[in-house]
Amino acid sequence: MSTPAPGPADDDEAAYRAARRRAARQHHPDVGGSTEEYLAALAEVDRRFGRAPDGRLLGPDVVVVTTLRRRALRVALRGARDASRAVRRRLPPGVPGSRRYGNL
Known part of the structure; x- marks a missing residue:
């Protein structure tokens, strides 16, 4: 190749x-x-x-992202991150993507 x-x-x-x-x-x-x-x-x-x-x-066709747009994107991504963390907390330990550690 x-x-x-x-x-x-x-x-x-x-x-x-x-x-x-x-x-x-x-x-x-x-x-x-x-x-x-x-x-x-x-x-x-x-x-x-x-x-x-x-x-x-x-x-x-390229637009430079302004600070206001970055902030809005960051807020939207934070919500998605929190939702994915909530789902990962509920997965059993053997499932890929779940938490691999126990509660202390």
């Missing part, structure tokens, strides 16, 4: 990661740079490669 040859998207991803590493080596506060320079350098790399601050590709 052979692996496919790297394409343009792989080259672009490798160039993006290399540019971020280069900016980190030059401007990171742990190597003598300032926090403001470091963040500005990373933002410039993201802008140059058309990326969101979290590394996702930006395009006409």
